[in-house]
Amino acid sequence: MDALDALEGVFVHPARVRGRYAVHDACEGDDVELLKDLLGLNKEEEAAAAKGGEGQREEVGAGDGGENGSGPADEEMKDKIEDDDDDDDSDDGDFGGEEDDDDENSDEADNLMDAFDDSGCTPLHVSLLNGSLECLNLLLQEGADTGVGCEGSPLIHVAVSVGCLDHLRLFAPEAAKAIMRHCGGLETVLIADDFRRTPLHIAADLGLGDIAKILFSGFADEATGEVDSSALRDYLLVRDKLGNTALHYASLRGHADMVDLLLSTANTVKLSGGEGEAAVQLSELLCTTKNYKKCVPLHFALRQGHAQIAFRLLSADASGNSTKCKDIVGNTPLVDAGAYGHGDLKEKISEFRAKGSSGFDVDAEAASLEGNRSEAMQKNKTLIIRSEVCENHFTCRPATLSRGYFSQAPPENPHRLKVLTSREHGGILTSSEFTANGAYLWEHNPPKAKMSDVLRVHEWHYIKHVKDVCEGLSEDGNDVDGIGSLDGDTQISRFTFDAAFVAAGASIMAVDKLMEDSSKGSGVSKVFCAVRPPGHHAGPTGAVSGGSTDPTIPAMGGSHSHGFCLLNNLAVAAAYAMNIYRKKIKKVALVDFDVHHGNGTEACVSSVTPTVLKQRMLIGGNDGSGTYKFEGFVRSHKFKPWVDMNDKDAILFASCQGYGNHFYPGTGATDDTGAQEMDDFPYVGGSRPFLDGPRIINVGIKGPKSERQLWKKAWRDKILPAVASHEPDLILISAGFDAHAKDDMNSGYIGLLECDYEWVTEELVKIANKHSEGRIVSILEGGYRIQGRTVSPFARSVAAHVRALGGAIFKEWSEAEQIKERDREIRIEQEKLRKQQEELQKLLAERQDLDDNPATNENREEAGLEGPSSPKRRRRGGGSIDYVALNAQLEKEAEAAKSNGGE
Incomplete structure (x- = not known):
């Protein structure tokens, strides 16, 4: 047997001896020698050297495995690019799953360079995410498949995206060059991701000018250096699913150097005018290109108060047409400048337009305006709070979080925070946008919450139970007793209790920072808490009673938690703010955009109203007749005030989530316990919130199907107006990101x-600008699609949220604008309906003409088609019409008429 084992080891691939994902591990560790060994290259080199250089392997050509060659993955990506539907209803087709453990004869198992690990990454992806340039070059040289994307991002997009991380900023340009050399420069830069963004869109969004220059080099002929002007023109004008060009993103994010690069590159390309027309500069065309909300780049620059960029856009737009462009609600860029709180910039632009560049010192005025903006931002900073203690909340054994076992890990695990805040894991919030930018501050050591602050929301017997269970677990998470559970889906470890109190403490610190700095008239106005465990399913006693949020219903027994949640961080923060800062914070609004209903938050909010709990009691044994010695009811009073008896009028809770078909947690049907401001979302049955408590608004969106537009409509037409009318002194957000199209948890x-x-x-x-002096506390809840780390849907969604919190948006919310946009959508729908009716009338008229044609009728009868007087035909007159069937029949009748000489 020993001899057989040794013989088997000779023939088994080295990677199998070292481990299933040894190639991935080598790329992650930037160990190129190990990678060569795993691919069998060192042995080939040794054999070649022994033979005096004979039998050397040939290098793979640039066309083999090319990113834009003839691979099926690339064709699938092209199909996605051509799709004009703005919805992204499905995951990208490039995601590859783990092969079966026992399927060692499969092609995927044998093709080590292209195998997916259990996070959906190939070795090429791992090389890019970890900055391993040598491994990347070796894999490209050996013919690894470059046509496989990572979470919808083609290989070149991943290379560009990691350039936002400080420790990979120098790596990203070299990686982009390597991919372009191998796959072809022009073919590589033209590819788009599943949002129709080119690599240039990504570079412009992140302000990576050095990479943008590399991308532009792809339009130059290698032999002559001549630039393909036509292709470059089209490239600069490419719009993504929002209709944004690269110039839109550079203007929005405030990357002045990138704006200069885009405009100067555009100036090298001239557009030929029509007969009798002068040639138009491409830069001018770029400045007046609108996205799908009819915004030009100048709209974005002025909304964020980017003075330097605004003047450069105006200088490039010789006609001045960009200043006249109106967005979908009818606002020009100058109107937006004033509305978004940049009135001084608006005045200077008007002066610039009147005097012209010769009579206006652009540089001096822009520098002064940028100084004013910076001063304003000092009062509008965003604080990011995180703690390593929250990463010590293990929901599985730590070994399970390593490659090869990660598919067994629960969705709520420490890696969720690491892809946000850990530099080593490519944490997206560690990028220069959120660290070097003065608009963001960081706090790494929030204190634990005080027990008295937690007990405003939760009952002591629940807190004690969690504490006792955690303390009974082993300190070694890898030990069999190291992981416990509070219910079927809420796993805990010994350090979970501390993590839960630190998460609650972070939310309390967020309130303190807001109130302390606002009293000084400077500092933080927004806070994002990157903490776990989450909390919006945790009610006063943990698990919400039987799925109901009514505090008069007795608590369920057995389970002491719900949905990965322990302490309701949002409710703890809201209660603390109202109690400790009662002179300033008189009203709060709690909102939740997690895909699952925040039933725990709703229960906590409902408990601020005094209620009477009536619970049946049975004492004594059953005597066999079905009766007990004593049977009765016990009445007890329940009341968890945050301040006093008037809490009901001070609190609003609003949530929009999936609902129906047993979708977790089974609550959250559309309902509003307050006044109906708009009747587009009436109560239609299902679970109801506690009607005697604070105002609670739920919009339950049925599925499973993509309902992005309905979700936005629910917020715009129902929830946002209700929040604004409540006039809160503080807004708190349960920020869950599991409603993303690629998150399996939804x-x-x-x-x-x-x-x-x-x-x-x-x-x-x-x-918040209008009613809360800008104060917002946002606390992380769900969001589990962390595959791809920096380019994962979860990381990018959180970055979008935090980016919006930290923007220079001083505009106040306007219900009139929301109504105007709503009316516009109604007009569009009415126009669609009108066109459909016209088309229907046209089809019916054509059919009537065919009915009146004897030759056609005879031919129809021969073909077995229904006649003008058939019962089926008569019944159709009063019902709905099947357009597909009607069109098919009309086509058949038209062909029959032609064959008989008819029209």
């Missing part, structure tokens, strides 16, 4: 994109 419900989270956050910021 079971296909809602299907949002990153831009949706950015939009709803901006709208909440506008309400």
